[in-house]
Amino acid sequence: xxxxxxxxxxxxxxxxxxxxxxxxxxxxxxxxxxxxxxxxxxxxxxxxxxxxxxxxxxxxxxxxxxxxxxxxxxxxxxxxxxxxxxxxxxxxxxxxxxxxxxxxxxxxxxxxxxxxxxxxxxxxxxxxxxxxxxxxxxxxxxxxxxxxxxxxxxxxxxxxxxxxxxxxxxxxxxxxxxxxxxxxxxxxxxxxxxxxxxxxx
Numbered sequence: 001x002x003x004x005x006x007x008x009x010x011x012x013x014x015x016x017x018x019x020x021x022x023x024x025x026x027x028x029x030x031x032x033x034x035x036x037x038x039x040x041x042x043x044x045x046x047x048x049x050x051x052x053x054x055x056x057x058x059x060x061x062x063x064x065x066x067x068x069x070x071x072x073x074x075x076x077x078x079x080x081x082x083x084x085x086x087x088x089x090x091x092x093x094x095x096x097x098x099x100x101x102x103x104x105x106x107x108x109x110x111x112x113x114x115x116x117x118x119x120x121x122x123x124x125x126x127x128x129x130x131x132x133x134x135x136x137x138x139x140x141x142x143x144x145x146x147x148x149x150x151x152x153x154x155x156x157x158x159x160x161x162x163x164x165x166x167x168x169x170x171x172x173x174x175x176x177x178x179x180x181x182x183x184x185x186x187x188x189x190x191x192x193x194x195x196x197x198x199x200x201x
Contacts, residue, residue, distance in 0.1 A: 085163045086192035092137055095160075095189065099141065106152035108145025111182070115139050135191050142184040144174050150183055157187070164189055 087095060100110045116138050145153070150171070157164045165188040174180040 084161060086134065086190050087137075087162050089191060089193065091162065092189055092191045095162075095164075096137075096139060099139075099187075102156045103143050103145070103149075103153055106145060106149040106156065108143045108149040108153060110141070110143045112142040113139055116186075133193050135193060136188055137191055138186055138188045140184065140186050142182070144177060144180050144182050146180055150181065162189065 096113070099113060103110050143153075154166065157166060167186050167188070169183065169185045171181050171183050174182040
């Protein structure tokens with residue numbers, strides 16, 4: 001005979017115990033199976049968003065790089081066009097050597113050709129970061145000839161593909177050669193320094 005204090009299950013209590021067991025099993029299954037998968041899913045979603053953001057950043061960077069490449073190409077093209085107005089170091093040397101020939105072809109006689117340093121020349125040497133890639137060379141020219149010869153010589157300078165700046169033109173009657181003028185002027189050219197010359201400097 002069972003003791004009186006032994007608990008006897010009734011149908012309703014058995015149902016309650018069964019429901020509680022199912023809840024415990026379901027809770028455990030959620031913790032063991034569903035919850036880890038949810039964490040993995042959230043991590044995957046975060047990684048996906050990070051990859052999306054990285055992809056957007058990469059697209060922005062590529063766009064900026066492409067823009068800079070276009071700007072560099074445009075600058076190179078512009079420099080190529082502008083460089084034709086400058087003398088190279090060798091061209092500058094040959095130009096001043098050819099001045100006497102141009103005067104002779106115009107029927108003029110050279111009297112003096114002296115190189116001078118101007119304030120601009122000195123400023124170019126003190127450019128920030130060292131030597132400026134563009135320098136100026138100025139020479140004072142004095143010659144004798146007719147007015148027509150003077151105009152022909154100036155026309156020859158104007159026909160140069162590079163830019164030649166002529167200033168401070170002074171004319172007077174040549175006392176030794178009647179009918180001719182003695183003329184003096186300053187000639188300035190811009191020289192685009194060679195890359196090798198800049199690195200050596």
